[in-house]
Amino acid sequence: MGNLLNLRRIGLALAAPVLAVVAALLITCVILLVAGNPVSGFLTTIFTVPADRNIVNILNNASILYLSGLAAAIGFRMNLFNIGVEGQYRTAVFAAAAFAAQGWLPGPINVVVSIVLAMVVGAAWAGIAGLLKVTRGVSEVISTIMLNAIALSLTAYLLRKVGVVTGNNLSTKDIPQDSWVSGIRILPSAPNELLGLALLAVIGGVAYAVLLNRSRFGFQLRATGTSASAAVASGIDVRRMVVVSMLISGAIAGLIGLPLLFGNSHNYGSTFQTGIGFAGIAVALLGRNHPIGIAFGALLFSYLTEQSSLLEIKAGVSNDIVSITQGVIVLSVVIAYEVVRRYRTALEQRRVAAELNTPAPAVATSEATR
Incomplete structure (x- = not known):
């Protein structure tokens, strides 16, 4: 049974x-x-059935979408609608690219510090919306929309100040070659490789699952998202939870562009991939904010995007x-x-009704009780 x-x-x-x-x-x-x-x-x-090179592309894009989905899901579990993932990702990857391009640190250390910097910048950008919500009562929907627009303009302005022109592309300086993260060959017949920092998606998914299901903070997060009034009655500091949740969401958003930055483009420019933050919201909704569900959503969206490149050629x-x-x-x-x-509710109601209608088993009586 x-x-x-x-x-x-x-x-x-x-x-x-x-x-x-x-x-x-x-x-x-x-x-x-x-x-x-x-x-x-x-x-x-x-x-x-995708070719081997397309399978690698699907996995690469899915890893990026997965990180974006995790960033949105943290907010959703707290009943916060963080639609500013796009802006948080843009400011973070720009900061990481500008810092890493200076080559002040040896290769591996340069990568690690750039990752930390991206997380800090993403968290700080998201934290603005969190602080506005708890101090001034500003809806995170409105504030993150505005912050997206500001992030777009700010990165464009800074790019014009520090960027270099290569052909028709304006970008930051290239990251030193010793800071490039090598890919992982998963299919010998494919000419391309899995992005090295795609492993951040795996680490992020495990950390998300542990945080939500195996920590006190995760319990408080889920409790507050379910009922803020009940959370307050149980002694949870809801205002603190809002700010911390937005900081964590922004920190994860800061990781989104790093696999492409260190594994493929090696700079941040006007042609850097956009729209990832908004796609992550859809992925999180499809995956019901569950780490495995988000992975399914990321793979599905990545698969559809990869196959779409063949539609005009093969199907018109x-x-x-x-x-x-x-x-x-x-x-x-x-x-x-x-x-x-x-x-599911109807099934549960029928099951309970069936159990209540089941006659109780007869109880044998001994001679002593008669």
Whole structure:
């Protein structure tokens, strides 16, 4: 009976994201039909088995999306909507790139100090929103939106001050070669490698799981996110929890751009990858803020993005349709989780009702009690 209940629980946990993905694909197909595009070509291309080099690309992008998802999930578990991950990531990676390019420290130490610096800058940028919330009552949604815009303008301004022009790209100076982080060859037949600092995603996921489920802070975080009034009644300092949660969220956001910085681009410039912070919010929602669920969401979004590059070539469909699919997944997952929640509640109610209606076993009486 216990095994059956565990299997049912696992099935219900998987049902919501699967329903969301199926619904998103169906809606995408309807959009393609209305637009007069070939549905069969879209599905065939999307579900084509990726080549080895594409698999490595999927893992690289998924590791970056995973870090972004973790940064957003910390806030969500605290019932905070940190949509400033994009700005926190931008300021952090710029600071790390500008510092590392100076080459003041030996290679490995330069990398480690740059990682710490990126986390500090990301935490400080997120901490502004946390302080505004607890001291002035400013919604973190509004403040992080504004901080995103400020971060974009600030990094662009500083880049013009310290950057160098190479062709059409304005960027910081290149990081010294002894500070480059070598990739990891995971598929011998693939010409590309897994980014060395993609391992930060693994470390971050383990740390997130331990923090949430094996620490006092994690318990207080979940308790406050569930009911702030109950947390206050139990003696939890909610204002402190808000600030610390935003600091941790920003620190994780500071790691997002480092795998690309030290493993691929070696500088921060006007062409550095953008939009990762906003994608991380969708990944966290799809993964229900669970470390394994976020990994599933990151892999799915990375897979769709990688396969989209083939759509225009093989199916004659604009790769923008994948952005629509990803957006519909986010909308569908909210509905799917609610449907599954109601179904789980109905099952639990029926189980309890069945147990209450079960007649009690007869109790034998001895001769002495008659």
